[in-house]
Every structure is written in structure tokens, then in C-alpha cells.
Amino acid sequence: MNKGSCLCGKVRFSVAKFEPLLGHCHCKMCRKFHGAAFSTFGEVRLENLAWDSGKSELKHYKADNGSIRSFCKHCGSSILFESTFNRDNKTIEIALAAFDELEPVEPDAHIYLDSKVPWLEVNDSLKKNQGYRES
Numbered sequence: 001m002n003k004g005s006c007l008c009g010k011v012r013f014s015v016a017k018f019e020p021l022l023g024h025c026h027c028k029m030c031r032k033f034h035g036a037a038f039s040t041f042g043e044v045r046l047e048n049l050a051w052d053s054g055k056s057e058l059k060h061y062k063a064d065n066g067s068i069r070s071f072c073k074h075c076g077s078s079i080l081f082e083s084t085f086n087r088d089n090k091t092i093e094i095a096l097a098a099f100d101e102l103e104p105v106e107p108d109a110h111i112y113l114d115s116k117v118p119w120l121e122v123n124d125s126l127k128k129n130q131g132y133r134e135s
């Protein structure tokens with residue numbers, strides 16, 4: 001089982017299973033949302049996500065492109081990302097760094113490197129995409 005929480009601990013959730021694709025996203029929106037160089041979200045089918053507490057403590061930001069990002073209204077922790085694609089497929093993406101217990105996961109790629117901050121060097125062996133995954 002994978003268990004996560006926000007910084008203040010009011011929001012707690014469990015994930016039974018992640019979907020396979022796991023990328024580090026360097027897009028500007030992820031950078032701003034996390035206040036970090038890039039984000040790593042794990043995709044989860046909605047039926048594999050359970051709320052242990054605090055789902056109602058989340059606030060939601062809807063961007064112009066229809067994506068929704070959710071964060072704890074008390075401590076500001078970035079927790080969820082939902083694109084229109086996720087909505088159609090009944091999945092959601094959860095910030096991996098918010099997990100306290102996590103079964104081994106293997107990120108497979110970097111995406112949106114065209115927006116990467118200049119002060120971060122990416123020199124691992126993962127697949128590097130300038131935009132979204134080049135199929």
C-alpha cells in the first residue's frame with residue numbers, strides 16, 4: 001500500500017496501484033504549482049485512490065486549459081493534478097513527493113524539457129522529451 005499526506009497532515013490518502021507511465025514534468029505550470037524545478041506525478045485510476053481524511057480540506061485551481069490542480073487549504077501542499085484527459089479516463093495524478101510510504105516506482109521519462117529551468121542539469125538516462133511524450 002502507498003500512503004501519502006500533505007505537510008500539515010490534515011489531508012491523507014492511500015493508493016492501491018499506480019498506472020505505468022511516470023514522468024518528471026518540467027512544464028511551467030508544474031514548476032509554479034510545486035514551487036520546484038519539476039514535478040513527478042503518479043497516475044492513478046480513481047478506484048485505486050482512497051481518502052483517509054481531509055478530502056474536503058483541498059482547494060482547487062482550474063487553469064485556462066481545463067486542468068485542475070488541488071492543494072491543501074491549510075498548508076498549501078500540492079497534491080493533485082487532473083487534466084481533461086484524466087477526467088475522460090477516470091484517472092488522476094498525485095504528487096509522488098507527498099507519499100510517506102511508497103512501494104518502489106521507476107520514473108521512465110522527462111517531459112516538457114523545453115520549459116526546464118536553466119539551473120538544473122538533467123543527466124540521468126531517462127527518455128528526454130522536449131514536449132509531451134513523443135509517442
Ligand SMILES: [Zn+2]
Pocket residue numbers: 006007008009010011072073074075076077
Ligand atoms: Zn495540509
Ligand SMILES: [Zn+2]
Pocket residue numbers: 025026027028029030031039112
Ligand atoms: Zn507539468
